Amino acid sequence: MERNWGLLVVTYLMLGGLSAGAMVISGLATYFGRQERYTVLARLGAFVAPFPVLLGSALLVFDLGRPLHFWKLFFAFEPQSPMWVGTWLLTLFTLVSLAYLDLFLPERLRLWNPARIEVWKNLLAAAGLPIGLGVGIYTGVLLGAVPARPFWNTPMVAQLFLFSALSTASALLMILVPAFERGAEADEGRRLLVSADVIFILLELLIIVPYILHGELSTRSARESLLMILGGPFTGLFWIGVVLLGLLVPLATEVVELVPVLARGRSFRPHRTVEIAAGLLVLIGGFLLRYVFVQAGQISSFG
Amino acid sequence: MSAVTLSRRRFLGAAGLVVAGSATAGCDRVRRFLQYSPSRAPSALVAGRANPADLFSICDNCVNKCGLRARVVDGRVVKLDPNPYFPKSRAMLCAKGNAGIKVVHDPDRLKHPLIRVGERGSGQWRKASWDEALDLVATRLKEVREAHGPQGVLFSSSEGFQERFFKTFAQAFGSPNVCRHPSLCLASSNLGFFITYGTVPEFDIENCRYIIMSGANRLESFITPDSIDLMSVLRTKKARLVYLDPRFTVTASKADEWLPIRPGTDLAFYLALINVLIVEGLYDRPFVESYTHGFEDLASHVRPFTPEWAAGETDIPADRIRSIAREFAYYAPRAVIYRGRRSSWYTNDTEMRQAMAIANALVGNWDRPGGVVPKESITLGGVELPEPPYPEASRCDGIEEAHPLSRSDDGAYLDLRDHVLADDPYPLRAWLIYKQNPMHALPDRRRTEAMFRKMDLVVVIDIMPTDSAWLADVILPESTYLERTDPVESFNTPYPFVAWRRQVVPPQFNTRTCLQIMQGLAGRLDLKQFFDYDIDRFIAAQLGPLGLHPEDFNATGMWTDQRTRPFGSTLTPEFRFRTPSGKIELASERLRRRGLDPLPRYVAPSRPADGRFRLIPGKQAWFTHAALQNNEWLHEICPENRLWINREEAERRRIAGGDWVVVRSSIGSVRIRAHVTDRIRPDCVHIPHGFGHRSPALRQVAGRGASDQDLIEPHEDRLSGNAALHETFVTVEKA
Amino acid sequence: MSHEGRVRTAPVERARRYAMVIDDRACLNCQACVVACKAENSVPIGSHRNWVTEVEKGRFPFVSVQMEPGQCMQCENPPCVRVCPTGASFIDPDGIVLVNAADCIGCRYCIEACPYGARYFHEESGTVDKCTFCRHRLDQGQEPACVVTCPTRARIFGDADDPDSEVARAIARNRVEGRKEEAGTRPNVFYLS
Numbered sequence A: 001m002e003r004n005w006g007l008l009v010v011t012y013l014m015l016g017g018l019s020a021g022a023m024v025i026s027g028l029a030t031y032f033g034r035q036e037r038y039t040v041l042a043r044l045g046a047f048v049a050p051f052p053v054l055l056g057s058a059l060l061v062f063d064l065g066r067p068l069h070f071w072k073l074f075f076a077f078e079p080q081s082p083m084w085v086g087t088w089l090l091t092l093f094t095l096v097s098l099a100y101l102d103l104f105l106p107e108r109l110r111l112w113n114p115a116r117i118e119v120w121k122n123l124l125a126a127a128g129l130p131i132g133l134g135v136g137i138y139t140g141v142l143l144g145a146v147p148a149r150p151f152w153n154t155p156m157v158a159q160l161f162l163f164s165a166l167s168t169a170s171a172l173l174m175i176l177v178p179a180f181e182r183g184a185e186a187d188e189g190r191r192l193l194v195s196a197d198v199i200f201i202l203l204e205l206l207i208i209v210p211y212i213l214h215g216e217l218s219t220r221s222a223r224e225s226l227l228m229i230l231g232g233p234f235t236g237l238f239w240i241g242v243v244l245l246g247l248l249v250p251l252a253t254e255v256v257e258l259v260p261v262l263a264r265g266r267s268f269r270p271h272r273t274v275e276i277a278a279g280l281l282v283l284i285g286g287f288l289l290r291y292v293f294v295q296a297g298q299i300s301s302f303g
Numbered sequence B: 001m002s003a004v005t006l007s008r009r010r011f012l013g014a015a016g017l018v019v020a021g022s023a024t025a026g027c028d029r030v031r032r033f034l035q036y037s038p039s040r041a042p043s044a045l046v047a048g049r050a051n052p053a054d055l056f057s058i059c060d061n062c063v064n065k066c067g068l069r070a071r072v073v074d075g076r077v078v079k080l081d082p083n084p085y086f087p088k089s090r091a092m093l094c095a096k097g098n099a100g101i102k103v104v105h106d107p108d109r110l111k112h113p114l115i116r117v118g119e120r121g122s123g124q125w126r127k128a129s130w131d132e133a134l135d136l137v138a139t140r141l142k143e144v145r146e147a148h149g150p151q152g153v154l155f156s157s158s159e160g161f162q163e164r165f166f167k168t169f170a171q172a173f174g175s176p177n178v179c180r181h182p183s184l185c186l187a188s189s190n191l192g193f194f195i196t197y198g199t200v201p202e203f204d205i206e207n208c209r210y211i212i213m214s215g216a217n218r219l220e221s222f223i224t225p226d227s228i229d230l231m232s233v234l235r236t237k238k239a240r241l242v243y244l245d246p247r248f249t250v251t252a253s254k255a256d257e258w259l260p261i262r263p264g265t266d267l268a269f270y271l272a273l274i275n276v277l278i279v280e281g282l283y284d285r286p287f288v289e290s291y292t293h294g295f296e297d298l299a300s301h302v303r304p305f306t307p308e309w310a311a312g313e314t315d316i317p318a319d320r321i322r323s324i325a326r327e328f329a330y331y332a333p334r335a336v337i338y339r340g341r342r343s344s345w346y347t348n349d350t351e352m353r354q355a356m357a358i359a360n361a362l363v364g365n366w367d368r369p370g371g372v373v374p375k376e377s378i379t380l381g382g383v384e385l386p387e388p389p390y391p392e393a394s395r396c397d398g399i400e401e402a403h404p405l406s407r408s409d410d411g412a413y414l415d416l417r418d419h420v421l422a423d424d425p426y427p428l429r430a431w432l433i434y435k436q437n438p439m440h441a442l443p444d445r446r447r448t449e450a451m452f453r454k455m456d457l458v459v460v461i462d463i464m465p466t467d468s469a470w471l472a473d474v475i476l477p478e479s480t481y482l483e484r485t486d487p488v489e490s491f492n493t494p495y496p497f498v499a500w501r502r503q504v505v506p507p508q509f510n511t512r513t514c515l516q517i518m519q520g521l522a523g524r525l526d527l528k529q530f531f532d533y534d535i536d537r538f539i540a541a542q543l544g545p546l547g548l549h550p551e552d553f554n555a556t557g558m559w560t561d562q563r564t565r566p567f568g569s570t571l572t573p574e575f576r577f578r579t580p581s582g583k584i585e586l587a588s589e590r591l592r593r594r595g596l597d598p599l600p601r602y603v604a605p606s607r608p609a610d611g612r613f614r615l616i617p618g619k620q621a622w623f624t625h626a627a628l629q630n631n632e633w634l635h636e637i638c639p640e641n642r643l644w645i646n647r648e649e650a651e652r653r654r655i656a657g658g659d660w661v662v663v664r665s666s667i668g669s670v671r672i673r674a675h676v677t678d679r680i681r682p683d684c685v686h687i688p689h690g691f692g693h694r695s696p697a698l699r700q701v702a703g704r705g706a707s708d709q710d711l712i713e714p715h716e717d718r719l720s721g722n723a724a725l726h727e728t729f730v731t732v733e734k735a
Numbered sequence C: 001m002s003h004e005g006r007v008r009t010a011p012v013e014r015a016r017r018y019a020m021v022i023d024d025r026a027c028l029n030c031q032a033c034v035v036a037c038k039a040e041n042s043v044p045i046g047s048h049r050n051w052v053t054e055v056e057k058g059r060f061p062f063v064s065v066q067m068e069p070g071q072c073m074q075c076e077n078p079p080c081v082r083v084c085p086t087g088a089s090f091i092d093p094d095g096i097v098l099v100n101a102a103d104c105i106g107c108r109y110c111i112e113a114c115p116y117g118a119r120y121f122h123e124e125s126g127t128v129d130k131c132t133f134c135r136h137r138l139d140q141g142q143e144p145a146c147v148v149t150c151p152t153r154a155r156i157f158g159d160a161d162d163p164d165s166e167v168a169r170a171i172a173r174n175r176v177e178g179r180k181e182e183a184g185t186r187p188n189v190f191y192l193s
């Protein structure tokens, strides 16, 4: 059955998350990291950040009933509407991330070449970081702010989507780093990504548990809506697709990768296949997570 | 209020400038505001208020003829609303009435005359002009008349304001073979009440306080104003409703008491009720003494029919029957046993209705507020033309001999079909059908189809390409009710008034009214003299004696000089009821004279053999019989019918809701989906009537659901000749 | 003051508060109101501004049937309006929640936000539509299409702020309740309880 919100919205939420995550990772790397291993991440993150969201926004506009009227979003003042806030957030994000990207380009390609480029990088990273977090949260708030859909209507959804955004972005970078960056510094960067992803996945798992507990202890409609993933149409997809393949399996492989480093203090030796496999699983899992939420939420009803 | 409006106006004025000036965020809001400025809304809503340009007319999507107002824009009907001044329908239009626009604009409707070119039933037609089509029909009618006499032509029709022209034509043509819908519908009920009261009465539900109904599904099968009044007295708790039906219908759901009676045993219930009324002395003794005849016969007749006996027949506990009888008597005369409308149920249906009539008479509710009331109506004038001579030949269906008490001019449809198929006593070779769909109205479609195939000429006058039209040789499309003006009609409920259906839009396609079609044929058959008028003259002649003119209907769409139901005109010692004894007959002298039992005789219905069910039909609120299923707005509500089967019986057969099942009777089988429900007794199943259309020209609904008429055996009520549609047993298996 | 056209919640200054009282026990599920609305408002096949469901309960012979007529509740605190990013959804001064099609971009967020499933996407216009309480009929002094046609008068309509109106009296005289009031929507469509 064709639901109100379909795959385009799912994809949009996924892409928004990827951009947000990439920006946050890059921003953190720029802001805190002086060593080259951080610069690798900052650079790649900056290169990635603007594009998924641009594509996503295009999809969203295309998904509108009247795409040519999208500009109305900008000629309204509706601060209580998550979508209106999100629209401005995304716009701001796109501008900041593009400017930020510009600064990482080789000099001859730069459109804007400020005198004190490192300061500007830091400034934009400082701005991009909260905006990126905002976008990551927004993808969840868009759903979470809807009281009519008990499946969505908990603060956990925003957190879940944020951590998933960070995790999927780490995964994407994990896959991309070796294609663009070589050497020991790059390897270190890759270690950082794997470690970060382990943390993000753990955080996601830590949220799914209270999400379910919260729902179970909540109103009847919330409890009933959870049946969607606890013995309903989306159970298999959620537990096998999202939790097992999207979270537990990549988590396990990543931990195995890190064990020699952590336990025996060895230097990190990345395995390309592991990176790609775990990364892809995380990405697919992230997509499925959004798919399950968007679809199941629309079936769940209040009261 | 005015200050508010003023300040708002001022604000609007200022805002208008902003709109013109710039495209800011505020401007959209201002536009919204302008669009819905409250100053445009008048201060008060008026219930039923209409646009003065709206036209009054009358719905024709079922027998009820509710008053409507039509909004017409650029020559198209865009909205139908109820006419609040119309006494009969009070202020309602049902879903079908609201869907009338789609009757005019059904993409599948008949738009021009069609002449069959392929085999009968092949669906190959060619468009024809009216002249060509009418010439053809007239020529073929002459051929049949030459070969078989005028009685060789059958005229069948169902009710409608223009049906009179069709009947006049039949009479002018000289055929006695006119067959109408009553013998599929209410002939037995009419007869049961007629032999008791000498008339067929109405029921004053509005003022009633206690109502007993047997399978009169008033809150789904609408009869106005009864349906409206019933819900109104129920919700205000002015009346109690005891409802007997093997099925928990919507009416049952609003009743104070639902009695899931064993199908076919209502007569036992009423005999026991009469027994209690008499044994306990609850009847209205003075009334019975002055106005009735045959009490002693009745009293001795019902002696054996105790509530205990009836409990075994009906499944209704004896003490319930007893207390219902007491309550009925307690609330009398504002208490009725409602007669229902469709009574094409069982082979002894007339006796059942007779028992209802008798029980009513016993409590003295006759012609009193809240009781059983005689019909009264306003007498209209008419055009002064020669009345065609009454046809010489006797009727083919033999109704005078087989059912002498029934109204012979309406015919007995199932007898007729048998006689036609057997060429007995003479052959019928042409069939004109007006506003009727015999392929769905009659039980056993195979036999009906055979009847079609017996004919050299079948002409169908309809608005839709029905299954019957599909088997015709010539299809003549009538203009729909919103496209034509019909004669004035004299209504009798809730009180006498007159109204007429007036054209709302001109015919949208190449269609004609029944009158025009009959005139076209009459002209070609030298019968012009019987139709020497047009509709306007006809109406003027009808209104003349009342001193009325068509314009007098402009304000309310109806006319009357009364405001309430008249009561009591028959409650004088001199009044003679039109019965042999001149009184209300508790024992029918009409029956006795024919050598029949003057009192209702109970014959226990056979019970379904193992694993079988009794099949009971009935209607849905969204369709009329086998009509309107193709209407897209109604189709959306219910795209197909389903077999109602008791949940436990279904579980035993591993049938789940929505599963396909095969239903078989002695005459055929159908495939249909199951509706598994606790709302029906385990010994019967129900198929809503009107689906299983075969005509592919009904593109929306062809092939959806199933027709009960592929299963129902052609039994009939002994006395009236009414069809007995509830006498069929079926098996149900998972498909 | 100058913002009242874009009222988010109950506006300070209201001309009226149009409301409906539905007696669901008098409802027959005859669907007259549904078809009337379809005709009055050119609602496309497959979409609905109002609906009636029939719920069966119990075991034979102890059964009951409940009719539930539904439509937009014309909430005082409408989540659909809150989430609308363009301001196309708004409350008019008579308390009716409307969509200004000119401003609607068809994001369908409001459809998700409505706890009653009262809104639908109109494929042809690309915008969202819903029950307007037949605003255009009110402007002519006519009651809504679904109200006038109902065979049992199960729907009573009028200005709840006018103590003399039938609807205000129905609210005052009976115990009425809104549906899903826990959602904080403060419906203006009431049901007899």
Ligand SMILES: Nc1nc2c(c(=O)[nH]1)N[C@H]1C(S)=C(S)[C@@H](COP(=O)(O)OP(=O)(O)OC[C@H]3O[C@@H](n4cnc5c(=O)[nH]c(N)nc54)[C@H](O)[C@@H]3O)O[C@H]1N2
Pocket (backbone or CB within 6 Å): B060, B157, B158, B159, B181, B184, B185, B186, B342, B344, B434, B435, B436, B437, B438, B440, B441, B442, B443, B461, B462, B463, B464, B466, B478, B479, B480, B481, B617, B618, B619, B624, B625, B626, B627, B689, B708, B709, B712, B725
């Ligand atoms: N199994 C079963 N059989 C039944 C019944 C049942 O409940 N179950 N009900 C019985 C009852 S009560 C009755 S009254 C009969 C009814 O039997 P019919 O009178 O045959 O009933 P309808 O199906 O309403 O057919 C009316 C026809 O008139 C056409 N029509 C509508 N408007 C116009 C118009 O303006 N002009 C013309 N020319 N045609 C028009 C419609 O398209 C339709 O084909 O059926 C009986 N048969």
Ligand SMILES: Nc1nc2c(c(=O)[nH]1)N[C@H]1C(S)=C(S)[C@@H](COP(=O)(O)OP(=O)(O)OC[C@H]3O[C@@H](n4cnc5c(=O)[nH]c(N)nc54)[C@H](O)[C@@H]3O)O[C@H]1N2
Pocket (backbone or CB within 6 Å): B062, B063, B185, B186, B213, B214, B215, B216, B217, B218, B220, B221, B222, B223, B244, B245, B246, B247, B249, B261, B262, B263, B264, B265, B266, B340, B341, B342, B343, B345, B616, B617, B618, B619, B620, B621, B622, B623, B624, B625, B686, B726
């Ligand atoms: N919506 C709608 N309204 C209509 C019509 C329509 O087609 N559609 N048709 C009009 C016409 S012409 C007519 S005649 C009337 C018909 O209206 P009704 O006289 O109400 O007839 P049905 O709708 O056929 O319903 C018959 C009921 O009898 C029940 N029944 C079956 N067997 C028994 C039994 O043995 N005992 C008892 N007590 N009940 C039993 C069935 O379950 C069913 O509910 O409706 C009129 N109004």
Ligand code: SF4
Pocket (backbone or CB within 6 Å): B059, B060, B061, B062, B063, B064, B065, B066, B089, B092, B093, B094, B095, B096, B097, B098, B222
């Ligand atoms: S009951 Fe419905 S279909 Fe019949 S006349 Fe009235 S509005 Fe028309």
Ligand code: SF4
Pocket (backbone or CB within 6 Å): C026, C027, C028, C029, C030, C031, C032, C033, C034, C052, C069, C149, C150, C151, C152, C153, C154, C155
């Ligand atoms: S019109 Fe009235 S009775 Fe019929 S379904 Fe609607 S609310 Fe119920």
Ligand code: SF4
Pocket (backbone or CB within 6 Å): C071, C072, C073, C074, C075, C078, C079, C080, C081, C097, C113, C114, C115, C116, C117, C118, C119, C130, C185
């Ligand atoms: S019912 Fe739904 S659409 Fe109507 S006002 Fe309330 S939230 Fe909005």
Ligand code: SF4
Pocket (backbone or CB within 6 Å): C083, C084, C085, C086, C087, C088, C089, C099, C103, C104, C105, C106, C107, C108, C109, C110, C111, C127, C128
């Ligand atoms: S679909 Fe239209 S009315 Fe609904 S939230 Fe989007 S812009 Fe507002």
Ligand code: SF4
Pocket (backbone or CB within 6 Å): C036, C037, C038, C040, C041, C049, C050, C071, C130, C131, C132, C133, C134, C144, C145, C146, C147
């Ligand atoms: S008030 Fe008007 S728009 Fe709303 S449901 Fe009724 S008919 Fe439809």
Ligand SMILES: [Mo]
Pocket (backbone or CB within 6 Å): B184, B185, B186, B341, B342
């Ligand atoms: Mo009938």
